[in-house]
Amino acid sequence: MTASVTEAAKANSELDPAAGKITLKAAAGEGTMRAGQWDPEQKKVVIREVSIPEAGPGQFLVKIASASLCHSDILSIEANNTATLGHEGAGYIEKMHSSVEDKGFKVGDPIGFLYIIGCCFECEGCMIHNIHCVTGKQLLQGFTTDGFFAEYAVVDYQNAMKLPESIDIKTASPIFCAGITAFHAVDNAELKEGDWMAVVGAGGLGQQATQIAKAMGFKVVALDVNDATLEVCKKQGADAVFNSRTNKGYVEELKKLTSGGVRAACVFSNADAAYAGVPAILRLGGVMMVIGLPHNPLNISSMDLALGKYKVKSESTGIPQRMKKAVEFLAKHNIKPEVQQRKLDDLNDMVTEMKEGKATKRMLAQNLTSIKTTMTLKKIDHEFKNDALSYDATPNYQPCIKLSFFFNKKPDVSDEQFHRYSSLVVCARHPLTFPPIDLSHWETVHADLTIAAKDFKACKIQRYVQFHQTADMKEKAKQLGLEHVAFDGCSEILVRDWDDWMKFYSSPEYARVMQPDCAHFMAFPIHVMVGCDNLVYGQAIPGEGSKDGITAETLQSK
Ligand SMILES: [Zn+2]
Ligand SMILES: [Zn+2]
The missing domain is CATH 3.90.180.10 (Medium-chain alcohol dehydrogenases, catalytic domain)
Structure with a gap:
């Protein structure tokens, strides 16, 4: 703006x-x-x-x-x-x-x-x-x-x-002001790969422009009167930096470095002096990109323009039709x-x-939303058919902590190798054309190592389930028109309490055996959810303190 x-x-x-x-x-x-x-x-x-x-x-x-x-x-x-x-x-x-x-x-x-x-x-x-x-x-x-x-x-x-x-x-x-502006400035400075670009004014916009220019394959020289901001530019990839106030010979040095001057200078500073110095560092026919806005009109020689010594362009955040290209570039290059x-x-x-x-x-x-909000849920008039679900009833939290580890298979592990489920189903239909590939490391070796671990028993793990999302199931999921969580698998572990889990997770055997084994089939990062089941319908895992939810029998007895 x-x-x-x-x-x-x-x-x-x-x-x-x-x-x-x-x-x-x-x-x-x-x-x-x-x-x-x-x-x-x-x-x-x-x-x-x-x-x-x-x-x-x-x-x-x-x-x-x-x-x-x-x-x-x-x-x-x-x-x-x-x-x-x-x-x-x-x-x-x-x-x-x-x-x-x-x-x-x-x-x-x-x-x-x-x-x-x-x-x-x-x-x-x-x-x-x-x-x-x-x-x-x-x-x-x-x-x-x-x-x-x-x-x-x-x-x-x-x-x-x-x-x-x-x-x-x-x-x-x-991104939606500075980021987009910096992108348009660099993108429209008429540069080709390997060209030199000057960032004049190494503050926030100049720093982003430096990263953008490097990602586009240009060479960057940053100019400022502040050594601290120049240092940041350097960290972000500038090939050279000059303090135009303290280094009296910077124009000569810059021209030598760039073999005659920069192809474009993007001016983010709003100082008159910053603009005044630009013609001296541009090579013949170069572009002065006007971004910073001094109070005074720019002092530009019409003769220089007429003779093609350099040309003047300007950019801002621009119109929304242009922003997607900018934002996607920043995202792609993690700028x-x-x-x-x-x-x-x-x-x-x-x-x-x-x-x-x-x-x-x-x-x-x-976090602009304050904790006190006026858009809270309110109790509504509802005639409950199941007393166990009424506002006054106690929820049926199970006495277990559930850990769900969502992950993708490694890219070089095929779907058939990861889920025996899919190969078996396919092969039941086409027994001759697709022999089953029974090589799911997760389902076999990894599961066996897990259960056999000494601390698995000691830590009273209640349940270990492998949840498979095969390619054809993913297709089904997409038909629902919702945001699809596209992981290949999820390991669900239920433990009695958190300390039990931490004991297992920090055991020497876990570090020595389990973790290295994951590298056979699992791509990182792993996403995790930790919580507790409120069992609404169905039978509980038997054990102290667990209670069934509503079941078919309860419904029938009504
Ligand atoms: Zn702004
Ligand atoms: Zn209009």
């Missing part, structure tokens, strides 16, 4: 006398939530209890998982905007307006999103930047309408995308912003630190 965009939005509403009346602020839904807003009277950010917004046409209600502070948020404060702050957010879809039910999203999806809302997303203006939408209805979240430093926010579906699985939603928010984890209640401190220039990393609030 950039200064010029804010100003354009302001200008827009000043030009249009009706703009003051247009309000896309979402209608209030049910309940209240906490939101961080600037209070011009107290001159500080306060956390207010406000109405949870309601998703209007084309919108989702999103439960915010992360929101981060960007330098341009300070501009919103300086303009005395009182809307909820924040234009960098990621979260889960909580509710959807009926008009967006066929747009490829569903409740619970983890999403990231941009922040210009209310525009049409398809006019000539919206193809350039949504701030230019011809409808004039565009509003900036965190500036002219409520943003993301709140438990919930509304989001236009056109602005949203599902997060790739490898992106952690709890730190995803900066993450450096973040500092804070709380919503810290927002005023975060703003102060940002203003004082003390922030070294993106400050990000997580």
Whole structure:
């Protein structure tokens, strides 16, 4: 989010006398939530209890998982905007307006999103930047309408995308401003593999641009006046760094290193001096990429442009149609912003630190949902057919702890070798064409080693079950239209208490025999769930304290 965009939005509403009346602020839904807003009277950010917004046409209600502070948020404060702050957010879809039910999203999806809302997303203006939408209805979240430093926010579906699985939603928010901008800058700097690119301004955006450029196969030289940020750039892969303040001969050194200058310079700094130094380091015909926005107009020689000495381009977060490419690249190459984890209640401190220039990393609030929530489940009037299940009855927790270890088979182990179940079933039908391959290491050797272990008995393990998900079962699962948990297998172990399990898990035999044996068939990482069965229907494992659930007999006796 950039200064010029804010100003354009302001200008827009000043030009249009009706703009003051247009309000896309979402209608209030049910309940209240906490939101961080600037209070011009107290001159500080306060956390207010406000109405949870309601998703209007084309919108989702999103439960915010992360929101981060960007330098341009300070501009919103300086303009005395009182809307909820924040234009960098990621979260889960909580509710959807009926008009967006066929747009490829569903409740619970983890999403990231941009922040210009209310525009049409398809006019000539919206193809350039949504701030230019011809409808004039565009509003900036965190500036002219409520943003993301709140438990919930509304989001236009056109602005949203599902997060790739490898992106952690709890730190995803900066991607949707800084990350995307850094990507567009590098991606459009007209570079070829092996070319030199300069990062001018080695702060957060410059650091991400460094990683992106390296992932694209470019060579990077970073320039800054701060040795600490240059050091970070170096750690993130910069081939060379120069302190342009303390190293008087840096231009000569850089030209020598790059055999005549860089092919492109992405300027993330907003200092006049940073821009002034760029023509000297560009090679003939190079690109000056304008990202940082100084207050003063750029001082660029028209003669230089006319003679093709260099050209000038610029990028920002851009339009949502372009964000997917950026986000998928960042996910694929595991490029993450450096973040500092804070709380919503810290927002005023975060703003102060940002203003004082003390922030070294993106400050990000997580877990914005407070424990006290107004959207709790309520008891409903229900006539129970089974007394054992009523609100007043005691739940039927079994006196065991259950550990479920979900894992995939190693890639070089075939489905038939992993599940004898599938080969037997297939072979029963085609006994001649497919002889059974009875080589499941998990079902045979591993199971035998487990049960034979000395501590298996000593630790009173109650049950050991191998749960197989074969290829044809996976196909069946996918027909259900739900999120598929695609593991090949799950080992379920029931123990009487946690100490018993830990004794087994930390036994020398486990380390010496069991663990190395896993390497024969198991791919890592292993996912684990630990919990307790509430037995609703069916028979219990016999033992002290266990009690059957409702059974066919109980039902019949009614
Ligand atoms: Zn931003
Ligand atoms: Zn438009």
